[in-house]
Amino acid sequence: xxxxxxxxxxxxxxxxxxxxxxxxxxxxxxxxxxxxxxxxxxxxxxxxxxxxxxxxxxxxxxxxxxxxxxxxxxxxxxxxxxxxxxxxxxxxxxxxxxxxxxxxxxxxxxxxxxxxxxxxxxxxxxxxxxxxxxxxxxxxxxxxxxxxxxxxxxxxxxxxxxxxxxxxxxxxxxxxxxxxxxxxxxxxxxxxxxxxxxxxxxxxxxxxxxxxxxxxxxxxxxxxxxxxxxxxxxxxxxxxxxxxxxxxxxxxxxxxxxxxxxxxxxxxxxxxxxxxxxxxxxxxxxxxxxxxxxxxxxxxxxxxxxxxxxxxxxxxxx
Amino acid sequence: xxxxxxxxxxxxxxxxxxxxxxxxxxxxxxxxxxxxxxxxxxxxxxxxxxxxxxxxxxxxxxxxxxxxxxxxxxxxxxxxxxxxxxxxxxxxxxxxxxxxxxxxxxxxxxxxxxxxxxxxxxxxxxxxxxxxxxxxxxxxxxxxxxxxxxxxxxxxxxxxxxxxxxxxxxxxxxxxxxxxxxxxxxxxxxxxxxxxxxxxxxxxxxxxxxxxxxxxxxxxxxxxxxxxxxxxxxxxxxxxxxxxxxxxxxxxxxxxxxxxxxxxxxxxxxxxxxxxxxxxxxxxxxxxxxxxxxxxxxxx
Numbered sequence: 001x002x003x004x005x006x007x008x009x010x011x012x013x014x015x016x017x018x019x020x021x022x023x024x025x026x027x028x029x030x031x032x033x034x035x036x037x038x039x040x041x042x043x044x045x046x047x048x049x050x051x052x053x054x055x056x057x058x059x060x061x062x063x064x065x066x067x068x069x070x071x072x073x074x075x076x077x078x079x080x081x082x083x084x085x086x087x088x089x090x091x092x093x094x095x096x097x098x099x100x101x102x103x104x105x106x107x108x109x110x111x112x113x114x115x116x117x118x119x120x121x122x123x124x125x126x127x128x129x130x131x132x133x134x135x136x137x138x139x140x141x142x143x144x145x146x147x148x149x150x151x152x153x154x155x156x157x158x159x160x161x162x163x164x165x166x167x168x169x170x171x172x173x174x175x176x177x178x179x180x181x182x183x184x185x186x187x188x189x190x191x192x193x194x195x196x197x198x199x200x201x202x203x204x205x206x207x208x209x210x211x212x213x214x215x216x217x218x219x220x221x222x223x224x225x226x227x228x229x230x231x232x233x234x235x236x237x238x239x240x241x242x243x244x245x246x247x248x249x250x251x252x253x254x255x256x257x258x259x260x261x262x263x264x265x266x267x268x269x270x271x272x273x274x275x276x277x278x279x280x281x282x283x284x285x286x287x288x289x290x291x292x293x294x295x296x297x298x299x300x301x302x303x304x305x306x307x308x309x310x311x312x313x314x315x316x317x318x
Numbered sequence: 319x320x321x322x323x324x325x326x327x328x329x330x331x332x333x334x335x336x337x338x339x340x341x342x343x344x345x346x347x348x349x350x351x352x353x354x355x356x357x358x359x360x361x362x363x364x365x366x367x368x369x370x371x372x373x374x375x376x377x378x379x380x381x382x383x384x385x386x387x388x389x390x391x392x393x394x395x396x397x398x399x400x401x402x403x404x405x406x407x408x409x410x411x412x413x414x415x416x417x418x419x420x421x422x423x424x425x426x427x428x429x430x431x432x433x434x435x436x437x438x439x440x441x442x443x444x445x446x447x448x449x450x451x452x453x454x455x456x457x458x459x460x461x462x463x464x465x466x467x468x469x470x471x472x473x474x475x476x477x478x479x480x481x482x483x484x485x486x487x488x489x490x491x492x493x494x495x496x497x498x499x500x501x502x503x504x505x506x507x508x509x510x511x512x513x514x515x516x517x518x519x520x521x522x523x524x525x526x527x528x529x530x531x532x533x534x535x536x537x538x539x540x541x542x543x544x545x546x547x548x549x550x551x552x553x554x555x556x557x558x559x560x561x562x563x564x565x566x567x568x569x570x571x572x573x574x575x576x577x578x579x580x581x582x583x584x585x586x587x588x589x590x591x592x593x594x595x596x597x598x599x600x601x602x603x604x605x606x607x608x609x610x611x612x613x614x615x616x617x618x
Contacts, residue, residue, distance in 0.1 A: 072612055072613050073610050073611070073612050074610065074611040074612075075610060075611070076609045076610055076611050076616045078552065078609035079541070079542070079543050081541060082541065083528040083529060083541065084528070084529070131608075132607075132608030132609050132610045133608075133610045135607070135608050136608055136610055139605060161496075161497075161518045161519075163518060163519055163524055163527065163528065163542075165518075165608075165609075166517060166518055166542045166543055166544070166552075167516060167517055167518055167542075167543070167544065167549060167552060167554050168552065168554070168607060168608050168609060169518050170496065170497070170500055170517070170518040171500070171554060171604065171607040171608065172607070172608060173472075173473075173476060173497060173500055174476060174480075174500060174503075174504045174604045174607065175604045175605060175607050175608065177473065177476040177477050177480050177504065177604075178480050178504075178600075178601045178604045178605065179605075180477065181477060181480040181481060181601075182601065199469075200497070201496075201497055201518075203469035203470075203473075204468070204469040204470075204472040204473050204476075204497045204501075205472075205473050205476060205497075206473070207469070207473070208467070208469050208470040208473040208474070209473050209474070209477055221469075222464050222469070223457065223463075223464060223468040223469035223472065223497070224457070224459035224460075224463075224464065224468070228459050228523070229459045229460060229461065229464070232459045232460065233460060233461065237461065238461070241461060241464075242464060246465070250465045250466070250467070251467075252465075252467045252470055
């Protein structure tokens with residue numbers, strides 16, 4: 001890891017002519033195919049490169065189980081925003097470059113046969129910034145989770161609110177918070193995975209409101225951008241500032257999960273939150289119970305929990 | 319830029335690119351927007367404690383987040399209001415150098431937001447309505463603040479405001495800067511003083527990101543549409559409150575009266591609704607925020 005880690009949010013490796021990148025972790029030259037095959041992880045040092053939303057969905061959902069929802073939402077230009085170029089131009093370019101319709105994709109999917117509502121953000125679409133469409137998609141994903149009682153998993157990667165939609169972007173923080181609160185009233189399990197980088201308005205709204213907050217190794221997480229902090233305190237940031245590991249130490253994140261274990265872990269945690277449904281730890285527990293000779297009572301209690309959780313209509317509250 | 323020796327085009331280029339920017343924007347710089355930004359930041363503008371002094375017969379400040387410390391950039395407490403109690407929470411700036419530093423220019427740290435949450439929950443417990451006064455350039459940017467969870471503190475404050483079953487009214491009294499301001503503004507009614515501003519980012523920061531030049535702040539302020547008129551058009555605020563002639567700093571007492579009257583009206587509206595319905599309407603209000611196209615149609 002470089003000394004002044006956090007300043008380069010995009011963490012681009014040096015590109016060479018054939019598209020090979022040098023790994024920022026170990027400087028090893030990696031071809032795009034090699035990276036893609038390895039879930040965008042450096043095979044030499046384990047550095048996690050950024051993933052696109054589509055790659056993320058592929059990583060987390062069972063084959064052919066992805067079903068996109070709210071796909072036909074597109075950004076409007078309510079402020080008629082013009083900096084060096086008009087906002088619709090920027091959107092068009094981002095759509096063209098990424099092949100995505102917005103910075104977040106939402107849908108239903110199966111994870112190890114478990115039904116979930118899944119959302120993935122993409123940093124390459126205008127810095128993963130949250131505008132009206134991201135907010136509305138999040139809302140619809142939460143609605144879907146409430147209706148179906150499927151848990152919601154959101155993979156975050158964002159530079160914050162989208163400046164080009166001005167105040168309306170800011171208010172997406174309030175909007176997504178309300179959606180989280182509505183899920184909490186049911187309650188539907190809600191997990192976020194914070195990937196590199198998750199900052200600004202996304203970090204300060206739904207990303208940190210989840211029941212369980214997971215981070216990817218070395219993901220940079222910070223409300224204020226590193227440059228602004230440096231300008232304010234007028235010194236370089238300490239090594240490791242804002243990285244997932246530091247956030248775990250400071251009690252802001254539940255756990256760090258390497259990318260290749262992510263799906264497995266998500267299924268385990270969701271299962272346990274739902275009181276044992278599809279709980280991947282079950283064999284382990286039974287083993288434990290048998291050994292300590294408490295098999296009967298323990299297994300009975302476990303079965304009751306399972307039966308309750310399995311009951312087809314757990315009544316909605318309120 | 320390669321030029322012939324002795325030929326200096328720097329000034330010319332600067333002039334033309336400035337003109338291009340203006341033309342590109344389709345309009346000239348409108349001085350009125352920047353005037354409002356300056357008024358919103360006016361050093362004599364009334365701050366939260368000034369309004370509290372002029373609006374309420376009595377006020378007891380409650381301090382501390384019970385976890386880490388007390389953040390002087392956010393003040394809050396119980397106010398005596400027409401024979402009943404209000405919980406008033408707001409950002410607080412300082413007047414002189416010492417108090418400005420102490421109040422950290424109205425930029426809260428996580429403990430400030432956690433204090434706000436504590437006070438809101440206290441108000442909720444006893445059925446006391448919550449008034450929030452917003453006036454901050456933004457949440458404090460700093461290493462320690464990040465380590466104590468600045469993002470999470472703002473998020474949980476938003477969540478706390480979403481949950482409240484008592485009526486909530488927010489008034490933007492000066493600068494409504496980004497998430498640090500919004501954290502106290504997820505309310506049933508959001509109002510704004512005429513010469514206050516509310517935006518996703520400060521115009522200076524926006525200019526340095528988009529135009530790579532903090533000097534373009536005036537253009538950024540206009541482009542971001544951060545004035546009260548713009549926000550009322552965008553239906554982000556429910557009402558714009560007129561200030562005394564020349565601005566709130568000219569007459570603190572009159573400015574406080576304006577807020578007090580508006581507050582009375584909004585509370586009367588809100589208190590006729592059941593807590594459950596109020597919460598539902600609050601959620602619907604924020605659900606509507608945003609503009610997008612669906613199947614080609616633009617929706618508000």
